[in-house]
Amino acid sequence: MSTIRGARERARIEVTAAIKDEARKQLAAEGAAKLSLRAVARELGMVSSALYRYFPSRDELLTALIVDAYDAVGEAAETAHRASCDVPPVPAAHLARWIAVACAVREWALAHPHEYALIYGSPVPGYTAPQATVGPASRIGLVLIGIVEDAHRTDGLAVPTLAPELRPEAERMAADLAPDLPPAVVPALVAAWSQLIGLISFEIFGQFKRIVEAREAFFRQAVADLARNVGLLDDRADRTATDSAGA
Secondary structure (H helix, E strand, O other): OHHHHHHHHHHHHHHHHHHHHHHHHHHHHHOHHHOOHHHHHHHHOOOHHHHOOOOOOHHHHHHHHHHHHHHHHHHHHHHHHHHHHOOOOOOOOHHHHHHHHHHHHHHHHHHOHHHHHHHHOOOOOOOOOOHHHHHHHOHHHHHHHHHHHHHHHOOOEOOOOOOHHHHHHHHHHHHHHOOOOOOOHHHHHHHHHHHHHHHHHHHHOOOOOOOOOOHHHHHHHHHHHHHHHHOEOOOHHHHHHHHHHHO
């Protein structure tokens, strides 16, 4: 009995993967707004009623694709971070770790532009993302927050200035997102995250054409500047200079 159950489960996994692969082809060809369960079923040689046993609606299929995309780019970010922490003889500096993660996100986006567009492009008309997407969508942000928290614990963070009128909002954001960080850091961190996605989106969606040619170098410089806006310091020499300036 268990052998039969195992074979059925493997078959279900294979069919589910085939459905999602075909749906990704449709994303590339037509965009998310035109994703059709009937068209997916037709291309796979399935009747629609059979496909509905795997994904009862277009929105459920979209959600599965969105979760997969968030998980894939999140894994790319986490892998880059782990690699930067394993550089002998000591882990990479906080700024270098930030840049490594940002570059991994960009590289994933360049390799998967249609999946990137699904999660960071225009909203799909009529679709509302469920709670199941929140955790996967948070993976990159959690990596960046972790880098900033590490810097804060090791005196590698210069707390940015904060407008007095933003203090209540900063305290609320810190309580929700990063309670171990000074409240003044969190708005700068959220701004840096949104600007990171903006930089990648401009490149993916063609906004840099005839404007930026050396795009990788431009990107690395830009994300380094974002990190410094958050308060990440380059190295011990920077910390010494900051301490001296504040003395």
